[in-house]
Amino acid sequence: MDDHELIRQAQRGDQAALARLLQQQYLPVKKYLVTITFDRNLAEDLTQETMIRAIQSIGQFQGRARFSTWLCAIATRQYLDWLRRQKRERRLEERALEEILPGPDGSAPEVRNLMVQLQALPREVALPVVLKHYYGYTYEEIAEWMELPVGTVKSRIFNAVRTLRRGLDQDDA
Amino acid sequence: MMHDGKGAAEPWERLLREGLDGLSAPVEEESPPDLGALIMLVEDVQRAQRQALMRDLLRFVAVAALVLFGGLWAMLQFPLYYLIVQAALAVVLAAGAAVGRFEGRRNFHE
Numbered sequence: 001m002d003d004h005e006l007i008r009q010a011q012r013g014d015q016a017a018l019a020r021l022l023q024q025q026y027l028p029v030k031k032y033l034v035t036i037t038f039d040r041n042l043a044e045d046l047t048q049e050t051m052i053r054a055i056q057s058i059g060q061f062q063g064r065a066r067f068s069t070w071l072c073a074i075a076t077r078q079y080l081d082w083l084r085r086q087k088r089e090r091r092l093e094e095r096a097l098e099e100i101l102p103g104p105d106g107s108a109p110e111v112r113n114l115m116v117q118l119q120a121l122p123r124e125v126a127l128p129v130v131l132k133h134y135y136g137y138t139y140e141e142i143a144e145w146m147e148l149p150v151g152t153v154k155s156r157i158f159n160a161v162r163t164l165r166r167g168l169d170q171d172d173a
Numbered sequence: 174m175m176h177d178g179k180g181a182a183e184p185w186e187r188l189l190r191e192g193l194d195g196l197s198a199p200v201e202e203e204s205p206p207d208l209g210a211l212i213m214l215v216e217d218v219q220r221a222q223r224q225a226l227m228r229d230l231l232r233f234v235a236v237a238a239l240v241l242f243g244g245l246w247a248m249l250q251f252p253l254y255y256l257i258v259q260a261a262l263a264v265v266l267a268a269g270a271a272v273g274r275f276e277g278r279r280n281f282h283e
Contacts, residue, residue, distance in 0.1 A: 015219070023205050111192045164189075
């Protein structure tokens with residue numbers, strides 16, 4: 001059974017079809033969340049919240065984007081909500097260097113350096129960089145997901161990329 | 174999942190790809206949750222959603238009934254006061270609408 005049929009059945013109230021869809025997308029969503037949060041435990045929590053939100057709003061899925069993209073949009077909003085909650089409760093502090101995930105142990109030093117720099121950026125700045133330069137989403141899509149003007153997204157990405165490039169140049173020097 | 178940066182031209186983008194691929198690689202070795210557990214999750218979430226909807230609907234009906242019967246009771250018990258309050262309400266609403274329109278027009282011309 002293809003995804004379209006599963007989605008149709010899920011929207012008609014077939015719980016098994018919806019569960020199957022979510023099962024197919026569980027790990028891709030979690031992988032997506034790991035790459036935007038840089039935190040495996042948080043990614044696990046947010047994946048579950050994303051699944052719950054998807055169950056609640058499956059009726060609103062109109063098929064304009066792919067189902068996986070729709071889930072990514074939900075996951076991104078869950079992450080942004082989490083960031084806002086953390087800020088409101090003043091729980092979000094600078095990440096200690098040892099908390100930063102520098103990628104696989106065998107990775108090249110410049111990869112590890114870039115990952116450290118990326119995670120040192122404020123989270124709401126690192127997010128659009130990953131969405132644009134790793135996932136290839138458009139500025140408009142990112143702006144819609146982050147509820148920001150397109151110009152703000154562009155300038156955040158521009159400044160962040162400049163910082164990352166500078167860091168690499170210093171590394172090379 | 175969207176992932177179209179294969180043509181990443183710049184060195185830093187290649188490093189980013191390599192780093193994030195490495196970071197998320199362990200997830201590929203995990204297994205997704207059991208289908209039975211997900212069906213239970215779907216049932217639980219949808220049941221809670223139906224209950225919340227029913228609760229909201231009941232609350233709405235209760236408030237509407239209260240307002241309606243309160244109005245009816247007031248009309249039968251104190252018809253004069255009722256008419257005065259109705260007229261005052263109509264004047265306040267009309268004035269509010271007029272002010273809103275005026276403000277809207279002024280903002281449009283500014």
